[in-house]
Amino acid sequence: MAACTNCGAELETPLACGACGKLLEPARELTPFETLGLEPSFELDARELRRRLLRASRLVHPDFHGSSGAGEREAAERASARLNSAHELLADPAARADWLVRTLGGPSESEQRQMPQAFLMEVLEWNETLDAAREAAPGSPERAALAGLATNLREQREDVLAGLARLLVPLPPKGSPTLSRARAQLNALRYLATTLAQIDALALEQASPHEA
C-alpha cells in the first residue's frame, strides 16, 4: 500500500491517512478492493473487512473534517460514500465474484446467458411451485411445499458459492475460460436469489394478510 503524501506514513486506505489524519484525493477511480486497502481476492474474511470499514470510516468521518471548511467536509462525505459502496459490494459474495469476473475480462451476464436446459427446467419447476402456493389457501400442502423449496434453494446457493470459490481461488488469469464457468455459477445464483426473494415476499404476505 502507498504512503501518505502529507506525512509519509503507510496508508491503510487511500482515502485518508491514519497517522496525520489528512483526507487524500486519490488520483484515479479506486477499485472496491483498493478503497479498503485489500488485494483483489474472492476469499475475504468478513470480520477483517468490517474492521477495515470501521477504521477507515472513522478517518474520513465528516464530523472530523468539518472545521476546515465546507470543501473539506464535502470531500469527507464523498470519501464516506465511496467507502460504504465499496464495502457493500465486497461484503456480498455474489457481487464480489461478479466484479472480479468482469474485471478479469470474463463475460457479463448479458453476454453469457445460456444455461443448461436441465437447470432452466428446474427454475421452471420452482416457479410452478411458487405459483401453486400463491393460489392455494394458507395452511394448504401447496403452501407447506414452499418451505421445503426454500430450504432446498438455500442449500443449492451454498453449493454454488462453494463452486465459485473453487473457480476463483486462486484468481484465474485475465481472459481465462474459467471466468465463463464462474459466470454460469453467477447466473445460477441470480435465478436462486430471484426465486428466494419471491418466496420471502409470499411468506411476508401470509404473515400480514391484507387482501380486499
Next chain:
Amino acid sequence: MAYSKKVLDHYSNPRNVGSLDKHASTVGTGVVGAPECGDVMKLQIQVEGDRIVDAKFKTFGCGSAIASSSLATEWIKGKTLDEALAIQNTQIVEELSLPPVKIHCSVLAEDAIKAAVNDYKSKQAPKEQQS
C-alpha cells in the same frame, strides 16, 4: 413504465398457455432464461410433417416477457419450421412496441422458438439415420 395496449392485451389474455407432452416425438421443447431478471420461458411446438400445428408456452416473468412468448406462439402456429426459425426478435419488438429496456424479452422469445425447433429436430435426427 407504461405497457403498450398490445402487451397488456397479451398479458391479461395470454394465448396458448399450457404444456404439451415433452416426451412425445412430435413435440419440441425450448426452455430459455434471462439471468439478469430471473425470467424463464418454456415454449413447446407440436409438429406434423414440417409444419407447426400447435404451440404452447409458460412464462414466469414480467408482462413483456409473457406478451412476447404469447405473441410468438400465435405467430408460429401453422408455420413451417423454417418460417418459424426466420422470426426475428425485432418483429416482436415492433408488434408490441417494446421499450429498449424490454428488448431482452423479445430476444428470449426468439431464442425459445429456436430452442424448441432444435429440440424437435434433434428428436427426429436419430430416426432419420436409422431409416
